[in-house]
């Protein structure tokens with residue numbers, strides 16, 4: 001079986017270092033609010049070129065604590081609107097509704113699967129207080145146009161960077177592009193912990209302080225509670241593991257790029273839509289700060305800021321393609337089969353029609369992707385996809 005994900009294989013180049021780091025925490029007898037968390041927060045701030053990192057318990061918590069902090073600081077109020085792509089993972093939406101804010105679901109760009117900058121301005125009202133961009137599948141979603149709109153209308157720009165650790169917009173890392181960013185270190189993410197973990201990155205020290213307080217029961221000083229907070233901490237074991245894994249992130253992202261490049265260059269099937277990579281390098285002159293790369297003409301790595309958390313293709317009969325690949329020994333996953341607005345959890349949106357989003361959810365299939373894959377396996381996947389009967 002060509003596996004979709006294999007964390008043992010992902011960890012194999014540094015498994016001893018990981019065991020050693022975790023073992024040291026076990027032996028230290030100190031498990032929360034310690035040196036490992038401090039050191040990881042500093043390292044992650046440096047990696048992303050931001051002033052503050054606040055470790056929390058998950059990616060969902062990172063996002064909901066950012067929004068809650070804006071509410072506590074009086075910068076957002078109940079019912080304010082947050083513009084967000086409709087095809088995101090449900091966590092982005094949950095972080096908004098959990099704060100009694102209103103998600104404004106936008107159809108994405110069907111080529112990048114990211115927020116469509118051309119649709120943003122039309123959805124800004126006098127209740128809009130933020131735009132949440134989601135760097136879906138590992139591709140930067142920020143554009144100059146979105147940055148300008150947020151300035152023009154005085155909106156907070158929040159990044160859901162849960163799938164894009166290490167990705168770039170020009171020479172800046174995602175997570176440093178807006179007012180605040182949420183990261184997830186769910187084990188399968190590009191930078192994954194040995195369990196749940198997450199982080200908030202921001203240059204705004206007041207916001208960071210508020211998030212840190214909220215994540216610790218709303219308390220700055222022991223037994224004194226400023227806010228009705230949460231218990232959402234990054235613990236020492238996770239921080240120790242993340243500190244080891246952060247050192248290998250760029251290298252492992254590069255392996256993902258090589259696999260993606262091999263897929264892009266060799267998969268050639270009339271019914272299959274490959275992902276579109278946007279050139280967001282300094283020299284790209286598209287009006288939105290990003291232009292699609294013609295990967296038949298350009299070496300993808302030359303312009304690639306993408307970190308390929310997932311390699312997502314589309315096929316009109318996705319389920320049959322998936323079955324075929326499974327029969328041939330290739331494990332695939334669907335990210336995601338049901339969009340948030342069609343979930344029972346949001347039954348109030350039952351009548352919403354978002355045809356681009358719905359079509360994406362019907363057609364997407366994620367091929368095996370990750371540092372665990374060998375080049376040979378990637379070649380086999382491409383060949384099997386190419387052999388799939390045409391419609």
Ligand SMILES: *Cc1c(COP(=O)(O)O)cnc(C)c1O
Nearest residue numbers: 058059060089091092162184186
């Ligand atoms: C994984 C993910 C999250 C949530 O992260 P958790 O750590 O699972 O809470 C949020 N947004 C996106 C886009 C994700 O992929």
